[in-house]
Each structure stands twice: as structure tokens, then as C-alpha cells.
Amino acid sequence: MTQQLLSWLDERLDLSALQHFVSEKSVPVHRHSVWYYMGGITLFLVGVQVFTGILLLLYYRPSAGEAYESVKFIVSQVEFGWLIRNVHSWSANLLIFMAFVHLFSTLFLRSYRKPRELTWVTGVLLLFVMMGFGFSGYLLPWNELAFFATKVGTGIAGAVPGIGHFLLRFLRGGDDVTGATLTRFYGIHVAVLPATMTAILGLHLLFIQRQGMSVPPSVERREKAGEKIPQIPFVPHYVLHDVMWWYVALAVLAALALFLPWELGKKADAFAAVPPGIRPEWYFLAMFQVLKLLPAHIVGLEGEMLGVLGFSLAALVLLVLPFLDRGAGEGRSSPLVTVAGVAALVYMVVFTIYGYLAA
């Protein structure tokens, strides 16, 4: 039946080029080829988020007076609402985790080298977009933890030199975190970021399809030396493998929703005292912990501002990494990248754990 459908479309749209491309497409197989699937899993989780997000949209209300109640309604009154909400909350975390796995694997395997610099750049931008999704979405249930975490987070944005105050007011929709912040974050979460993500993700996928999978430098050297690198056809081998990993991700999500259901907590009260041990979600925790540890003033400048500047600089370096490690394109990648990568990984793991223990 699919054949009939395809030929019907082919008659009208001439799918021959597409069919040729798909049937010829192959993926290299080597010691590190398992990392190829990380991006696909991340993409799948994005799909899960969009799907469950749209479902939640049907019942959620983005106003301070009704947000918490509407989430409670979804979780307790709507059939399987608890499932959709749990999957959405867990998938968000899993997505960002996989995005980091994907980032580090492409970093260590030097996939960013010429000619794939733009793929890397769009990828890093996507990571920022995902973290934006996480930050904006976290506030939407309008519960106590989210309210104060947002207060702290947007407060840190205010520490950016120069534009800090403007940024804070822009994010909060005012001077304080209020219902205005909620509405604004909602707009960002369901419209602004999805549109941005679609554009950047489109480019990211386009580049990958255009250029095919990158191989690690060691494999490239073997290729240049004349060795034939084994390949598997994209359809059906790689696709099935991809789908299998997606199902593994689904299994993990189902298990998490089963054993660690997401709590709703108490409704946000702007005039209540900040609960002790308030902290952001884990993917911001390492940065938060460092900012907490910085002294109030360093060489006369505000400690927090220097911290924010430092992280901004790190983000910039990450973004333009392909252009800093130009030697990688000629097989002379700087070992500094590996060192920096390991250091960053260790820092993130250690400080995230530290952040949890310190609370």
C-alpha cells in the first residue's frame, strides 16, 4: 500500500531524486559510531516535547490566578493528564541531558571541524534554545519552587553589565516576578522559542543531510590511507537502529514517570518567605553554584557580574570553537580542546552534585 501511495505522489511531485538520495545514503560504521544516535535521540525527545506540550496547551491557563489550578486540574481531573504532564517534565530533563551528551560526543570526536562548522554553530544555538525552553517552561506551573527559582534566575540576568537592568525587566515583564512574567514566559515557551527552534533545527538537519555523517579524525586518517570504512545503508539499517534508540528513550521515560512522578508542590505566593535551599534545575545548577561561591567583590568589580561575564565568555568560546580550532580541519586538532572538554565535563558533574548536596 505504501508503494501505491509513493507512486501516486511520485507521479505528481517527482520523488525520484529524493528516493535516489535515500536509497544511496549510508552511514559509516566504526568504534565510535554509536555516538551517531545521540542527536537522533535528542530530536526524538524534542518531538515528544512538542507533542505532549501541545496536549498540555489544551488545558493549561497562563495566568497567575489559574496556572497552578489548571496544572492540578490536568494532573487530577483529565484522564491520563498525569501521564502527559509527567512525560513532559521528565522528557524536558532527558532532552537537555541528551543534548549535552550529543555536544560532548561531537566535541571529542571533532565533528565540528571543516566542513561542518555551521552544523556545530547551529547545534550550540539549539542548546541555548533548549535551555531557554527549560527555564521558561519551569515557571509555568506557578508553584513555589518555580517562582523563587525564576526570581533568582532573572535576578542573575540583571547582573549582566550594561544591559542587565533592561534584560531583567524584559524577562520579568516588570521589576518583579508577577503574573506578567508568567504570561511572557508562556509566550516565549510556546511561540517564540518553537519558531526559533524550528528555523535553527531545520538548518542543522539540512546541513547534516547535505554533508552526511562526520567520522572521527582517526577513522579519517584510515580512509585517507586507502582503507575502506564499512558502511550500513541508511534505510533500513540505520533508521531501525535510530528507532530502537528512540524506544529505549521511551522506556526510560515510562520508567521515570512510573517510579519518580513529578510533584506539583504548593502554589506560588509572592509574599511568602523564600524556601531554604532554593535552587534552579540541575542543568543550571553548576553555574548557580559557582555564582553562589564567588565573593561579593573581586578587584573592585561585582562578583556576580564577573561570574555572568565569565559564563557568557565560555558560551561564546563554545559557539565559535570550530573557528578557534582551525587545525582540526587539517587533522591537527589542538589537544587543548580535549583537555578543555574533559575539564568542562568534570566541572559540570562535580558542581552539579555539589549543588545538590549544598542545598
Next chain:
Amino acid sequence: MSAHDGPLGPGGTRPEEIKRRTFLDLLLGVGFVSTALSFAYPLWRYLIPPAVAEATTNSVVAGKATEFKNGSGTIVKFGSRPAIVVRTSEGEFRAFSAVCTHLDCTVQYKGDTSQLWCACHNGLYDLAGNNVSGPPPRPLQAFTVNLRGEPGQEDVVVTRA
């Protein structure tokens, strides 16, 4: 492929392999379908609106107008707190928070004196919600009542003013 295997079938496969492959395809098919169903069923149930259409924070349907007799008071759930829907002897609907302003006990309608009475410490309110006797320091919070729907089958809708 070794010499003592059976004759080759189409595409260089063997009959046992074909059987295994077909079984595998079947298994895969069953797996896909069952997982698809286990997603589709909750999705379907989720999309159907629940019995109570929205969270009762600001408004609640107390029932059909015909269910409330003249000269009666009925407790209904409004969000997480009780509300009382009063129908006066002339048939007029009134609604108040049923939480007594003294110590949070639930008030009830007292037919013989047409008042709202709190059993805990004998607080009394008139049918306008004013605290007229006993310990309550403030009147009961008043809600708005509207009738909605076909005449004869109206819903009594209580809304936070």
C-alpha cells in the same frame, strides 16, 4: 556460508532464515502496534473533556435550578472550600462562602429563622451574609449567582465576585 547448509533460496537466504525473519517481522509488527495502541488510547482519553470542564477556582456549577427548593440552603464545593447556595422563600438565589468568618467552621441554613447559622459557636448571619449575632467579626464573602441555559433546565452558576 558453509557447505553443509541447505539449498539457497531467493536473495541468498535459507528457508529457516525466512521463517525466522517472518517471525521476527511479526514480533516487530505486534510490538509496534501494541505500543502504538498504548500511546493512542491515553491520547484519545486525554483529548475527551473531563466531566467537570474546568478547574473550579473562580466559578462552579452548583446544579440545576430545579434541584433547589425555595427556602433552602445547600452546600457545594467551590475550589477547595465550601460555598452555600441559598434559595429564599421568594425563589431568589444567593450564594456565599460557607466558611464562617469566626473560626472557619462550615455554616448551614436555618429554615425556621431564615438565617445562616454556624453550629460551632452560634454565629448567625442574615440572608445578605451580614454577621448579625455571635462571634463572627465579618460578613460572609458573597458570590454572584447566574442562571444559564434553557428555561426550565437552567444551571445555577456561582462565580467569585
Next chain:
Amino acid sequence: MRPVIVRTVLFQALALAVFAVSAEAQQPAAATGCQTCHASQQSATLATPARDFAVTDVHRERGFSCVDCHGGDPAASDKAAAKAPSTGFRGKPTGALIIAVCSRCHSDAALMRKYAPKQRVDQAAEYATSVHGQQLAKGDTKVATCVSCHGAHGVRPVGDAQSPVYPLNVAATCTKCHADPERMKGYQRAGAPLPTDQRERYEKSVHHKAMVDRNDLSAPTCNDCHGNHGAAPPGVDAIANVCGTCHTVFATKFALSTHSLIFERGCVECHSNHDIAQPSDAMLGTGKEALCGTCHSEGDNGFKAAAAMRSGIDTLKASIGLSQEQIDGVENAGMDMADQALTLREAGNHLTRARTEMHAFDPKLVDAVVSEGMGLTAKVDAAAAAARNEVSYRRTGLAISLAFIVLVVVALQLKIRSLERSTSGSRL
């Protein structure tokens, strides 16, 4: 004739004998010669009354002036002429004369009807029954008279927040004298000297908190229990009645109990009179903080009853707490427990009623309410258990989906393997 009536008539007679001036004007009185002269005096004693009267005074606003109380000739600019005996000038009234001056108008119903129809006209008669009035009749001028509480020259209506007799200010006004040990020296009641710490104690009380913190002006202050013009301490048998004007249910139940016959000071025995604290469950029972042990000892019926009532209340309180935890736990797992929350609230009402019921000091009555409450918590617990079952059921369903997903993963793995085998690995 009763002494009260005699005294009243005497005051009235005095008033009529002193003045013949009638008061009719309705507009605020214009500045008179009295004020012009007095306001410009150096001495504060002479100047302040005139100035106060000019700023704000409820009498002046209704057209009364200095002469309506003091007599004299306002038109005369010469001091001697203004204050000549023929003008009826009386100077500063003191003692019983103050009562006479004020009640000349304020006890005249026909007159008061013209200015404040709803106002009472029996203040002087009430005053005569009060301790202040009785002492004054004996010649004691240290006691309070009309002007001690209402002021003389800057009189404000009772509803004016700055009036000394506005509910929030009453305690300060009364204790201007009553908290002054020097002034209260020599007075006694029932053989004991009068206390001077009432205000200190009252300000710790739950009534004061209600008035000041929760803006409840119906909360009692000095005059609500002791009376305004007929101010006197409530008598020994009257205490429960006085408290019972507001706390009706407790008074009714208390009246049913044997304690009402035994307690000399009624409610005050357990709750104190001025520093009435927020009552707590700890006051009931046989523990260290409990008051029952003051009279009852181990083994007697009262001791047993106290223990029974306290344990009943504690049991219900604990049960409600547990049920609330259950509801919270299940709600977090995604079940809607709003109906159960309502039922639990009803159980909370029963707890309140049990604490009320206890004032009849009969464990059977308390137990009846407690049992009903326990029935409600049991219902809630059952519903929570059912909800937990539902959660397990859901989890099982999810686990089954998980099993299917794992099945697909395994099948896919096998499929991939078989594909790789059939195409013998490499394609290019």
C-alpha cells in the same frame, strides 16, 4: 425611693437650679468674648480650654458655646461684667456639679431628640449606680466624672477614632487612673487593694489582639464587661453571664455543668479576666500545663473525666492530621481529593465543636462529637486508600506499556542483526 432615683433627681434639680439658659442654636457658635479673651491668655490653664474648644468640639459644631455650660455674658468685654453673678456664671464645675451640667441637656429626651435622636438619655442615672457615682455621692472627687473620659472642651463623638472613648482608646482612658498606683491607693474591693496592672494584662489578651490586629471593633474592651456609665465590676454570679453575652454556647454548656455551681469566679477560674490568652488543648487534661489538676487529683472522677475528654480531642486531632497527610500524598500522585478535603474540613469543625462541648465537663458529650469526627476521618482514609489503589492500577498499566516498549526494543535489535546477516554486512 431607691437611692439611685434620689441621686438622679438631686443632680437634675441642681442643674435646673443653676441655669435658666436654654440652648437652641444649630449652627456652630461664633467666637465669643470668652474665647477672645481666654485664648490670648499666657497661662495654659486659662488658654488651652478656649483653644481646644475652637479647634474641634461636637458641642460647638452644633451651636453651643462657653456660656451654655459655664454661664456668663459673652457680649461683655469686661471680665467683671462677663462673669458677674447675675449672668449665672459658674466657673469651672467640679465633682457632682459636672454631672449636673452635662445631664442638664443629656438627660433631657426632648432636647436630645433635636440634636441626636438615637442617643440615650439615661447616662446620669446609670452613673449614679456605678462605683464612680457612688463614691462621688460620698464626696470622693478623685473618681471619674463625665469629663474624665469624654473631655470637656475638645469633645469628639464616640465614633471618632481620636475620641478617648473610641473602642481602641478605651483601655488607655480607663487606666489613666486605674493604672496609677498613687491614685488608686486606699481603694479596695472585697478586702483586697485594687490592681493596677489591668491594662498590661489586657494588652496580652486575645481580645486586645482581635481589636488591634484584626480590626474587630466588636472585641471587648473595659466597658464591654464593666459597663460604660454604670461602670462596676461584674458580680460573682454575673461573670458567666457577662462572658456569655458573646460566648453564648460556652456559657450555656457551662451552666449545665456542676462547675458552674462550684467555680467562684466562673469563666475567670480557667481563663483569667484581663489577660485572657488564646485557649489551647493543653489547658484540658491531666498533664503539667493542664488546669484540671488544680482541683482534681489522680483517681477522682473529675481527673478521669478530664483525661477522657483530652484524649478524645487529641485522638481526633491526630486522626485529622494523618488523614491530611494521606490526602496530600495521594494528590501528589495525581488523584483529585477535593471532596475528601471538604469532608476533612467538616471533621475539623467537629474538633472545634468538641472543644466547645468540653465546657459542659461531661466526657459523654465530648465523645459523641469526637466519634462523629472520627467517622469522617475514617471515610477520608478509605477514600485515600481507594485512590492509592487507583494509582497502583495506573502504575501497573504504565508498567505493561513499558514491557511492550522493551519488547519492541528487543525485536528491533534482533531485526537489525538479521538484516546485517542477510546483507552480509557491507554494502559498498
